[in-house]
Amino acid sequence: MAGAARRVGAETSATRALIVEATNQLIRDEGYASVSTRRVAAHAGLKPSLVHYYFPTTDDLLVEVSRLGAAQSDRMIEEALASEDPLRALWKFFVDTSRTAMALEFMAMANHRPAVRDYMAQHSEEMRARQVEIFKRILGDRIDRLEGFDAAGLSLILAGIGRAIVMEEGLGVSTGHAEATRIVEMWLEKLAFAGDQPGAKD
Amino acid sequence: MAGAARRVGAETSATRALIVEATNQLIRDEGYASVSTRRVAAHAGLKPSLVHYYFPTTDDLLVEVSRLGAAQSDRMIEEALASEDPLRALWKFFVDTSRTAMALEFMAMANHRPAVRDYMAQHSEEMRARQVEIFKRILGDRIDRLEGFDAAGLSLILAGIGRAIVMEEGLGVSTGHAEATRIVEMWLEKLAFAGDQPGAKD
Amino acid sequence: MAGAARRVGAETSATRALIVEATNQLIRDEGYASVSTRRVAAHAGLKPSLVHYYFPTTDDLLVEVSRLGAAQSDRMIEEALASEDPLRALWKFFVDTSRTAMALEFMAMANHRPAVRDYMAQHSEEMRARQVEIFKRILGDRIDRLEGFDAAGLSLILAGIGRAIVMEEGLGVSTGHAEATRIVEMWLEKLAFAGDQPGAKD
Amino acid sequence: MAGAARRVGAETSATRALIVEATNQLIRDEGYASVSTRRVAAHAGLKPSLVHYYFPTTDDLLVEVSRLGAAQSDRMIEEALASEDPLRALWKFFVDTSRTAMALEFMAMANHRPAVRDYMAQHSEEMRARQVEIFKRILGDRIDRLEGFDAAGLSLILAGIGRAIVMEEGLGVSTGHAEATRIVEMWLEKLAFAGDQPGAKD
DNA sequence: AATGAATGAGATTTCATTCAT
DNA sequence: CATGAATGAAATCTCATTCAT
Numbered sequence: 123m124a125g126a127a128r129r130v131g132a133e134t135s136a137t138r139a140l141i142v143e144a145t146n147q148l149i150r151d152e153g154y155a156s157v158s159t160r161r162v163a164a165h166a167g168l169k170p171s172l173v174h175y176y177f178p179t180t181d182d183l184l185v186e187v188s189r190l191g192a193a194q195s196d197r198m199i200e201e202a203l204a205s206e207d208p209l210r211a212l213w214k215f216f217v218d219t220s221r222t223a224m225a226l227e228f229m230a231m232a233n234h235r236p237a238v239r240d241y242m243a244q245h246s247e248e249m250r251a252r253q254v255e256i257f258k259r260i261l262g263d264r265i266d267r268l269e270g271f272d273a274a275g276l277s278l279i280l281a282g283i284g285r286a287i288v289m290e291e292g293l294g295v296s297t298g299h300a301e302a303t304r305i306v307e308m309w310l311e312k313l314a315f316a317g318d319q320p321g322a323k324d
Numbered sequence: 325m326a327g328a329a330r331r332v333g334a335e336t337s338a339t340r341a342l343i344v345e346a347t348n349q350l351i352r353d354e355g356y357a358s359v360s361t362r363r364v365a366a367h368a369g370l371k372p373s374l375v376h377y378y379f380p381t382t383d384d385l386l387v388e389v390s391r392l393g394a395a396q397s398d399r400m401i402e403e404a405l406a407s408e409d410p411l412r413a414l415w416k417f418f419v420d421t422s423r424t425a426m427a428l429e430f431m432a433m434a435n436h437r438p439a440v441r442d443y444m445a446q447h448s449e450e451m452r453a454r455q456v457e458i459f460k461r462i463l464g465d466r467i468d469r470l471e472g473f474d475a476a477g478l479s480l481i482l483a484g485i486g487r488a489i490v491m492e493e494g495l496g497v498s499t500g501h502a503e504a505t506r507i508v509e510m511w512l513e514k515l516a517f518a519g520d521q522p523g524a525k526d
Numbered sequence: 527m528a529g530a531a532r533r534v535g536a537e538t539s540a541t542r543a544l545i546v547e548a549t550n551q552l553i554r555d556e557g558y559a560s561v562s563t564r565r566v567a568a569h570a571g572l573k574p575s576l577v578h579y580y581f582p583t584t585d586d587l588l589v590e591v592s593r594l595g596a597a598q599s600d601r602m603i604e605e606a607l608a609s610e611d612p613l614r615a616l617w618k619f620f621v622d623t624s625r626t627a628m629a630l631e632f633m634a635m636a637n638h639r640p641a642v643r644d645y646m647a648q649h650s651e652e653m654r655a656r657q658v659e660i661f662k663r664i665l666g667d668r669i670d671r672l673e674g675f676d677a678a679g680l681s682l683i684l685a686g687i688g689r690a691i692v693m694e695e696g697l698g699v700s701t702g703h704a705e706a707t708r709i710v711e712m713w714l715e716k717l718a719f720a721g722d723q724p725g726a727k728d
Numbered sequence: 729m730a731g732a733a734r735r736v737g738a739e740t741s742a743t744r745a746l747i748v749e750a751t752n753q754l755i756r757d758e759g760y761a762s763v764s765t766r767r768v769a770a771h772a773g774l775k776p777s778l779v780h781y782y783f784p785t786t787d788d789l790l791v792e793v794s795r796l797g798a799a800q801s802d803r804m805i806e807e808a809l810a811s812e813d814p815l816r817a818l819w820k821f822f823v824d825t826s827r828t829a830m831a832l833e834f835m836a837m838a839n840h841r842p843a844v845r846d847y848m849a850q851h852s853e854e855m856r857a858r859q860v861e862i863f864k865r866i867l868g869d870r871i872d873r874l875e876g877f878d879a880a881g882l883s884l885i886l887a888g889i890g891r892a893i894v895m896e897e898g899l900g901v902s903t904g905h906a907e908a909t910r911i912v913e914m915w916l917e918k919l920a921f922a923g924d925q926p927g928a929k930d
Numbered sequence: 931a932a933t934g935a936a937t938g939a940g941a942t943t944t945c946a947t948t949c950a951t
Numbered sequence: 952c953a954t955g956a957a958t959g960a961a962a963t964c965t966c967a968t969t970c971a972t
Contacts, residue, residue, distance in 0.1 A: 373944095381943080
């Protein structure tokens with residue numbers, strides 16, 4: 123929202139979008155480690171120099187891709203939170219392979235790209251805060267149905283379990299997945315509106 | 325018996341150990357992405373060719389380092405499982421920054437190094453299975469004190485939450501950490517021997 | 527139209543030509559086995575990376591050089607075939623040390639560079655076919671003056687004998703060369719227009 | 729015959745023989761260019777240093793292999809020359825793919841290994857001389873049945889044509905092969921004993 | 931807005947060879 | 952006889968980046 127014309131090649135360039143999209147695909151298909159201006163260019167059918175024209179340094183490109191990925195995550199989360207059954211929708215988002223795999227790539231990238239890392243850190247914090255806020259609002263007292271839980275803890279716990287499942291699936295590990303999923307489902311069940319106390323939604 | 329396929333420079337070489345250790349440090353300090361024969365050599369005060377003498381390919385080196393890391397994890401886990409309060413010890417292990425940070429590096433590595441990935445996949449599955457088996461033995465019926473939980477689910481859940489906390493700490497994110505930690509501690513408390521039903525500690 | 531797949535640095539680059547020429551010289555002087563980006567660069571007074579800029583892989587470079595060598599051969603053969611005494615001119619071409627030595631280098635190269643080999647195979651077949659066609663046209667019935675010969679056989683036989691002579695000369699072997707040359711010359715004599723039957727040229 | 733104990737590791741070592749054989753195979757399968765002490769060692773299941781123990785330099789090894797290949801050629805040629813129909817047998821040898829392919833490899837090797845080249849040059853000359861001598865003896869006057877031919881010329885011509893056919897077959901080129909083969913067969917037919925004049929064989 | 935040219939650095943790997951044991 | 956260790960050189964290739972047009 124703050125954006126526009128931050129660097130060479132205004133935000134509105136189709137080429138610019140093409141480059142970002144090619145990078146995204148490259149990350150998804152071959153991992154962030156195989157992103158290089160040359161490969162991105164080849165992938166997009168452009169000359170390497172053109173990539174540098176839009177993104178002077180590789181960091182610039184990667185940060186932009188992170189930004190886009192985060193924005194997409196945000197949209198999906200907002201959608202989830204706005205849905206009929208926000209909790210379950212969110213959980214589905216957490217165990218969605220495609221998105222989480224990308225999130226892990228970004229995490230790994232953050233590990234070695236301070237620029238990306240800075241962006242990710244800030245965004246993660248915001249995202250978590252946003253979730254906690256929504257959880258509080260939509261769950262209200264119902265959070266007490268899960269002994270000891272509160273909104274912030276629940277947010278991290280769901281995210282952590284979801285990520286673990288996706289990560290391990292990527293490795294081909296599956297022991298405990300069905301069981302953990304069942305446990306989470308049970309929690310979600312308990313937190314659902316149906317129950318003895320009719321929830322007053324917003 | 326010593327494990328590992330026979331390669332150049334039998335297991336018992338000081339130089340070999342030096343190389344592995346240097347690589348380990350390098351990964352810890354600068355991330356797996358910055359491992360290269362050159363850098364490892366420089367780090368260890370050796371010539372690059374010598375690194376290749378012991379580890380013909382970079383994969384060989386990284387798999388060896390993975391193997392060592394895994395062995396260390398195994399030892400720590402076994403120690404935890406053998407301790408007075410195995411559950412709590414294991415949880416501590418899961419949220420131990422130094423080890424988990426390394427584990428994340430390996431995970432990221434696995435993402436792009438099939439050789440490492442294969443090793444990790446196999447090892448992870450074994451490790452999980454081992455934990456589940458021990459959980460079953462040491463917890464017995466007490467697992468029912470946590471509604472809906474079973475050993476396999478618990479194992480994955482603790483690992484997932486622990487990993488999430490450590491990962492986010494690495495990013496500087498902290499919302500929800502204290503809360504999630506409190507929830508886990510509560511679970512551990514409930515599962516502990518003390519309680520209304522006297523546990524028969526073998 | 528200029529042939530060759532589009533690559534870096536359009537056909538019209540002086541640097542590109544320089545690299546190709548340096549490679550050619552290197553092959554002539556020290557054999558194809560001594561072609562390496564480094565040596566080519568040194569030979570051309572350029573940086574190794576620049577060679578890679580124009581020819582991403584060594585195969586690319588060698589195929590290009592093959593192509594050029596073949597084109598030169600083609601020109602020489604066409605010239606020979608268009609001359610007053612095409613047969614004798616062609617034979618001279620076959621025993622021309624400088625060209626044939628290069629051809630042998632390419633042959634050896636083809637042995638181990640599939641890319642070069644593919645190109646050579648196709649080109650050789652075409653060249654032979656072209657020669658046979660011309661032989662048929664210019665010799666007509668006169669081929670019958672050599673018992674048992676036909677155009678295709680003659681083409682291969684001349685090429686084979688010529689190549690053998692050149693190859694052996696390269697080794698310092700000479701027994702039989704004068705004799706074989708005399709035999710070939712006799713054939714050519716017989717096939718020449720002069721003779722009992724007046725040849726109608728073109 | 730002169731041989732024995734020229735270098736470290738007397739001629740009679742099984743290991744030595746193993747190394748030479750492995751090299752031979754390597755040349756046949758992957759070409760002389762891929763011969764390196766390391767690869768030879770790997771191929772033979774030995775350590776690189778052991779190869780160097782028997783053959784201090786790579787040249788030493790290659791010359792030895794050339795020597796052996798030449799000896800084998802010699803044996804085959806002697807066998808051919810001693811057979812019922814020496815000429816045809818020799819021609820068969822010339823167009824024998826496996827041997828000629830090796831001979832080409834050696835030729836190429838000679839191009840860049842002075843040591844090999846020196847050996848090859850001397851041996852080729854001897855071989856040709858030997859053939860000429862035998863041709864003279866077994867053909868006697870019958871050589872005149874081929875107009876203009878003599879023993880030395882015939883020897884080179886057969887070798888040249890045979891080599892050309894084999895070389896081109898390697899490339900997948902085939903135009904003219906059948907025709908040239910037919911011509912050579914015709915020559916051999918003419919030179920055979922059967923005919924108006926009964927040959928007095930030794 | 932785009933691109934061809936160029937470059938220095940570095941990664942990965944293979945090599946022949948030497949040496950001490 | 953045999954081998955493990957070590958090394959310097961080189962080959963091939965990829966990279967990010969700069970610059971002039």
